[in-house]
Amino acid sequence: MILANLTTADLTERLTSRAGLALGIGPFHLRLTSDVAAITPLLQQLYRHYPLTDQVIRDFHLHLSGSALHRRWLRPQVQLLVDGRAPFEPLPAAHHLPALEWGMNWCIALRCNHLLMLHAAVVARGEHAIVLPAWPGHGKSTLCAALIHSGWRLLSDEFGLVRPADGALLPLPRLIPIKNAAVTALQTFAPSAEFGPTFYATRKGDLAHLCPPGESIAQSDQIARPRWLIFPRWQAGAALNLQPVSPTQAFLRVATNAFNYETLGGSAFTLVTEMVRSCNCYSLTYSALPAAVAALETLT
Amino acid sequence: MLLNALRQPHGLPKLSLEDWDLLLRVARRSRLLGRIAADLSQQNLLDQLPPSVVNHLQAAQQLVSHRQTVLSWELNRLRWALADLNPPLILLKGIAYHHAQLPPARGRNFVDVDLLVPPAWIAPVEQRLLERGWVQPKLSRYDDHYYRAWMHEIPPLRHRERDNEVDLHHNIVPLTTRQPPEAALLLSNSVAVADLSAEAPPLPVRILAPTDMVLHSLAHLWFDAQPDEGLRLRDLVDAADLMRYFGHEAEFWTQLPQRAVALHLERPLFYGLRYAQRLLYLSAPAATCRAVAKFAPSYPVLRVMDILVPLALMPEHPDFPRHRAALARWLLYIRAHWLRMPPLLTLRHLLYKSWARLVQQVKPKTPV
Numbered sequence: 001m002i003l004a005n006l007t008t009a010d011l012t013e014r015l016t017s018r019a020g021l022a023l024g025i026g027p028f029h030l031r032l033t034s035d036v037a038a039i040t041p042l043l044q045q046l047y048r049h050y051p052l053t054d055q056v057i058r059d060f061h062l063h064l065s066g067s068a069l070h071r072r073w074l075r076p077q078v079q080l081l082v083d084g085r086a087p088f089e090p091l092p093a094a095h096h097l098p099a100l101e102w103g104m105n106w107c108i109a110l111r112c113n114h115l116l117m118l119h120a121a122v123v124a125r126g127e128h129a130i131v132l133p134a135w136p137g138h139g140k141s142t143l144c145a146a147l148i149h150s151g152w153r154l155l156s157d158e159f160g161l162v163r164p165a166d167g168a169l170l171p172l173p174r175l176i177p178i179k180n181a182a183v184t185a186l187q188t189f190a191p192s193a194e195f196g197p198t199f200y201a202t203r204k205g206d207l208a209h210l211c212p213p214g215e216s217i218a219q220s221d222q223i224a225r226p227r228w229l230i231f232p233r234w235q236a237g238a239a240l241n242l243q244p245v246s247p248t249q250a251f252l253r254v255a256t257n258a259f260n261y262e263t264l265g266g267s268a269f270t271l272v273t274e275m276v277r278s279c280n281c282y283s284l285t286y287s288a289l290p291a292a293v294a295a296l297e298t299l300t
Numbered sequence: 301m302l303l304n305a306l307r308q309p310h311g312l313p314k315l316s317l318e319d320w321d322l323l324l325r326v327a328r329r330s331r332l333l334g335r336i337a338a339d340l341s342q343q344n345l346l347d348q349l350p351p352s353v354v355n356h357l358q359a360a361q362q363l364v365s366h367r368q369t370v371l372s373w374e375l376n377r378l379r380w381a382l383a384d385l386n387p388p389l390i391l392l393k394g395i396a397y398h399h400a401q402l403p404p405a406r407g408r409n410f411v412d413v414d415l416l417v418p419p420a421w422i423a424p425v426e427q428r429l430l431e432r433g434w435v436q437p438k439l440s441r442y443d444d445h446y447y448r449a450w451m452h453e454i455p456p457l458r459h460r461e462r463d464n465e466v467d468l469h470h471n472i473v474p475l476t477t478r479q480p481p482e483a484a485l486l487l488s489n490s491v492a493v494a495d496l497s498a499e500a501p502p503l504p505v506r507i508l509a510p511t512d513m514v515l516h517s518l519a520h521l522w523f524d525a526q527p528d529e530g531l532r533l534r535d536l537v538d539a540a541d542l543m544r545y546f547g548h549e550a551e552f553w554t555q556l557p558q559r560a561v562a563l564h565l566e567r568p569l570f571y572g573l574r575y576a577q578r579l580l581y582l583s584a585p586a587a588t589c590r591a592v593a594k595f596a597p598s599y600p601v602l603r604v605m606d607i608l609v610p611l612a613l614m615p616e617h618p619d620f621p622r623h624r625a626a627l628a629r630w631l632l633y634i635r636a637h638w639l640r641m642p643p644l645l646t647l648r649h650l651l652y653k654s655w656a657r658l659v660q661q662v663k664p665k666t667p668v
Contacts, residue, residue, distance in 0.1 A: 055352070056318055057350065057352045059352070061618065063619075083325045084618035085329070111359055112359055114354075114355045114356075114362065262366065262370075263362055265369070
């Protein structure tokens with residue numbers, strides 16, 4: 001059963017009840033409660049493909065809380081609570097969805113040290129995955145969004161999860177936050193791309209969330225193997241440039257960009273080494289999405 | 301449930317999934333998840349647990365062992381930086397437990413390196429560290445004064461590249477406490493720790509004497525109450541571990557009450573022993589209990605503390621916070637502040653702090 005199967009009344013009931021709404025998001029189980037009514041239609045739109053879960057152990061317990069009475073008229077705010085505590089300052093009330101997404105990022109980044117977490121987008125065809133590690137602003141999410149509208153399956157756009165036991169990539173399909181300018185480019189590239197509302201002046205600028213494809217979510221339990229390492233870099237007006245990268249370079253770029261490379265110590269070293277060995281590594285400079293996607297099609 | 305997990309980790313494989321779901325949350329909040337993970341893996345019980353639980357425990361262990369590596373390295377750097385200055389250097393709390401391989405070190409997350417040096421050594425040590433790449437955050441004049449005139453440590457230092465916090469102490473409780481212990485007493489009783497590795501830096505390090513170490517962790521428990529976090533159960537667990545470990549020597553138990561008198565920490569010991577016995581099932585010799593009973597407060601105060609302390613010490617159900625627990629935390633925070641500072645100074649400090657906060661709020665803020 002997926003979230004779309006719930007009626008609005010059902011969903012509201014779950015969100016406001018003690019049991020909460022329990023969703024499976026990649027390998028994680030989330031329990032969400034909320035007293036912010038405005039989040040419900042957004043969940044119905046952007047979270048509709050996620051499976052409801054009856055797992056008893058939930059990895060993250062989140063509560064989205066609206067303002068107390070005296071705040072309702074004067075600068076209303078929204079606060080995300082993790083296990084009853086607020087990891088960050090409240091946000092303006094209109095930023096409920098970003099608050100939820102950042103709260104989940106915070107939980108994953110801090111608590112999931114049983115996995116190696118690369119700062120990378122990952123897409124796959126069958127078992128073969130492209131890993132796209134990049135710094136913020138290098139167009140990783142945008143390229144990832146374009147690829148998933150070109151026949152690739154979404155594994156992740158932010159946390160590339162690597163299982164230490166065998167180096168497999170675990171899918172964690174989530175909403176993809178896209179910055180304002182890139183939204184138009186994506187809509188031109190893939191008219192079927194489905195965006196949520198735009199949130200203005202968040203701490204990451206104006207952004208809208210791309211709904212993850214239902215098929216990708218349905219295949220969340222199917223791991224993939226790293227086959228290509230692509231280091232994307234978006235540059236306004238740049239000509240397309242796909243260059244091989246030496247394994248040493250690739251190793252450094254993956255390791256220094258991971259969320260918890262140091263925390264995992266020796267096992268992270270082995271995992272990244274193995275990943276680089278099993279991949280063809282390239283850097284990709286691009287400005288136009290169609291050309292970038294076509295170049296990757298030829299390569300793979 | 302959390303107490304049972306700490307007292308009898310071998311019973312955990314029988315825990316229901318519902319209970320695990322809650323235990324993971326409260327243990328994490330009490331900073332004890334790593335500890336529970338360490339106990340379970342020591343007893344080879346991890347493979348009897350549900351996989352989703354094991355993931356959380358392994359993640360917690362991974363983080364703890366990483367912090368221990370990072371902060372041990374920070375200590376190594378500190379010792380090299382201070383080597384030719386050769387100050388007496390005493391390790392406190394987490395880094396001491398870890399370096400001396402004491403029982404509370406297992407699975408214990410520590411966030412900073414706590415060091416104690418004689419008061420006269422503060423200035424040269426601070427100066428040397430500032431020359432060697434450690435930096436101090438820019439503090440307002442008031443905050444700097446607060447640290448230096450009233451506290452037991454100087455403003456935290458951080459290395460420019462490594463960003464680990466180093467807290468340099470000259471005492472174990474704030475100087476504004478009615479009767480702070482004499483630093484010289486702590487130093488003269490401290491003991492040297494042998495280095496395991498042959499490549500250890502030339503500067504030797506010491507730790508507090510067993511009795512003093514217990515008293516320090518208890519002082520920390522009672523003096524450092526926080527309005528939101530309450531009393532740190534973790535500190536009581538540390539103290540109970542240490543008492544159990546050092547208590548194998550009968551001498552320790554006779555010295556403990558005497559030492560509490562010498563360091564003016566009678567009341568912290570009284571409460572610490574009381575709640576370690578009640579909550580963590582610590583057993584202590586009858587003679588020690590009799591000696592410590594002399595440090596008890598008046599009967600009505602004790603009754604009130606018996607209600608407040610467990611409320612403030614135990615983590616709450618994260619989904620159902622209780623008003624009386626919040627009240628207990630707040631009252632014990634006030635009490636801690638009262639112990640740390642004379643009332644007029646507290647008033648002055650709180651007034652200043654609320655003024656500073658008000659100014660902050662009125663200032664135009666940049667959006668987050």
